[in-house]
Amino acid sequence: MSNNTDRIDDLTTRPVRLSELVNYQASTVVSREIIRKQTGTVTLFAFDQEQGLSEHTAPFDALVYIVDGEAEINIAGKKHSLKTGEMIIMPANKPHALKARQKFKMLLVMIKEK
Incomplete structure (x- = not known):
């Protein structure tokens, strides 16, 4: 997995398109952390086809x-197919996996408990 290292300061106080903040790369998963705080993280991912x-x-x-494309998300043994504009919550401590049936971009928001 590769990371985009642009600073969060470059993203504040201006409108941005999520889909333009991370690019697809052949045969890999790319991630870009948007926010990192003690209380949680917001990370944008781009998965090439068949990556996961x-x-x-x-x-x-x-x-x-799901910002773009289509993903298969397996949560505790149950498969879910998500497309652009859809979301799902993966519960804490439940096993989960993700796979790109076609390339896709997703925003992951994780909020920590105190």
């Missing part, structure tokens, strides 16, 4: 919003 994240768990609920 293997099954794992997270200690906090995570909201996934």
Whole structure:
């Protein structure tokens, strides 16, 4: 997975298009952290076709919003197909995995509990 290193300061106080903040790269997953605070993170991802994240768990609920394309998200053994403009919440401590049936971009919002 590669990371875009532009600073968050470059994004404040001006309108931006989420879909333009991260670019697809062949055979890989690209991520760009938009916000990182003690209370959580907001990260934008671009997955090339057939790329994904293997099954794992997270200690906090995570909201996934599909910015572009189509993703398959498996949560606790149940498959969900999401398209542009759709979102899903992945519950804390439930195993989940993501796969790009076609290339897609997603915004991941993770809020931590105190």
